[in-house]
Amino acid sequence: MRTKVRIYDTMVRKMRxxxxxxxxxxxxxxxxxxxxxxVLATLxxxxxxxxxxxELAKHIGVTRSSLQRELAALAESEILTSRHDGNRVYYQANxxxxxxxxxxGLLIKTVGVVEVLRRxxxxxxSKIEVAFIYGSFAQAAELVGSDLDLMIVGSxxxxxxxxxxxxxxxxxxxxxxxxxxxxxxxxxxxxxxxxFLTSVVTAKKIFLIGAGSDLAKTLNREQNQKSLxxxxxx
Numbered sequence: 001m002r003t004k005v006r007i008y009d010t011m012v013r014k015m016r017x018x019x020x021x022x023x024x025x026x027x028x029x030x031x032x033x034x035x036x037x038x039v040l041a042t043l044x045x046x047x048x049x050x051x052x053x054x055e056l057a058k059h060i061g062v063t064r065s066s067l068q069r070e071l072a073a074l075a076e077s078e079i080l081t082s083r084h085d086g087n088r089v090y091y092q093a094n095x096x097x098x099x100x101x102x103x104x105g106l107l108i109k110t111v112g113v114v115e116v117l118r119r120x121x122x123x124x125x126s127k128i129e130v131a132f133i134y135g136s137f138a139q140a141a142e143l144v145g146s147d148l149d150l151m152i153v154g155s156x157x158x159x160x161x162x163x164x165x166x167x168x169x170x171x172x173x174x175x176x177x178x179x180x181x182x183x184x185x186x187x188x189x190x191x192x193x194x195x196f197l198t199s200v201v202t203a204k205k206i207f208l209i210g211a212g213s214d215l216a217k218t219l220n221r222e223q224n225q226k227s228l229x230x231x232x233x234x
Contacts, residue, residue, distance in 0.1 A: 035062065039070055041111045043080060044104050047093035050083070056091065079103070113137070113148065113172050118208045120164035127156040129183060129217075130210035138206045150178045150208075151200060153186055153215070 032040065038060045043051060053071065057064040071091055074080040079097050083090045093100060108116055114133065121131050132138075135149030148168075152161070158180055165176045181189070181197075189197045201215070 035060075035066065035070055036074075037111060038062075039067070039074065040079075040103065041107050043091060044093045044100065045107055045112050045115065047095065047100075047104075050090040050092045052088040052090050108171055113174065114206055114208065116171050117148065117150070117168050117176070120168045121152075121161075121208055123164065124156055124160060125209055127160070128152055128154040128209050130154070130214045131208040132205040132210075132215075133208065134200050134203055134205045138204050147175045147177050148172075150176055151205075152178060152180045153183060154180070155182060156180065 039056070042056065042060060043049075051059070053064050053067055056071075057067050060067075071080065071082070075082045075091065078094055079100070080091050081094045083092075097103075104112075117133070121128060130151075130153045132151055133148060134151055135147075137148055150165075158178060161178060161180070165178060168174075169176055186197065190201070
């Protein structure tokens, strides 16, 4: 029993939760600065929404002053439109921009993959305890043709997921490799020290449904929850 507890504690100490919406991609690093990538992903992947500067700054987590030059440049290039309303200036994806579909496709296939996949799983969320991306994409080591390694813990079957995942593959141009376990299966495999599941649990991951604390519940130990809370705070 003590050996099992040590295994659990070691796995939990290594768990890390990444941002639910990953706004970085090694593929886009040479093309766009991190800030421009965030601005484009936010505005172009939600083309129907108008953002005023302070709202956008809070959403992205930057200062308003850092956005001014970026937004001005994108508006001047006609990738974005701007509209004044009193003291506020609203920005939005320009529907008449000739390269808008190309930019949206590029973002969907890189930084937007997470949101596209999350939306596909939302309709089945009642049957999913935890869902996350692992592997090269979660480690920010993806290549152009990298697959999306997806793990789902819940009471759902692959047949129920298939239609939504096919739409993700079509939109992103990436193959999705799902692995589905029930909660009991996860517990039993971790107790046996299953190499695959242990390596996935302890590696970096991007949560789509749930979080690190929900994953810890599958281990059924209060101490794991406390450890994860501390790590997420860090």
